[in-house]
Amino acid sequence: MTGPRVQAAVRQAELPMLRAYRLWFEHARKCAACKRVTRANDGCENGRGLWDAYRRAYDGGAQLTPAERMVDQ
Numbered sequence: 001m002t003g004p005r006v007q008a009a010v011r012q013a014e015l016p017m018l019r020a021y022r023l024w025f026e027h028a029r030k031c032a033a034c035k036r037v038t039r040a041n042d043g044c045e046n047g048r049g050l051w052d053a054y055r056r057a058y059d060g061g062a063q064l065t066p067a068e069r070m071v072d073q
């Protein structure tokens with residue numbers, strides 16, 4: 001059973017995760033190294049860092065570290 005309250009909580013937890021995913025996706029689209037790998041973990045150092053941030057956001061409901069905020073700028 002999921003009420004509106006639960007759905008709102010899920011939506012809030014989703015935002016940093018989606019943002020982290022978008023950052024990685026936008027990098028991978030432009031990065032020659034990341035574009036041709038099939039798994040993000042095989043990409044360049046930058047790509048792997050962005051992917052790690054996404055995985056952490058996905059797993060932890062997303063507490064962004066200052067370093068990850070810098071990536072966003």
Ligand SMILES: [Zn+2]
Pocket residue numbers: 027028031032033034035043044045046047
């Ligand atoms: Zn890359």
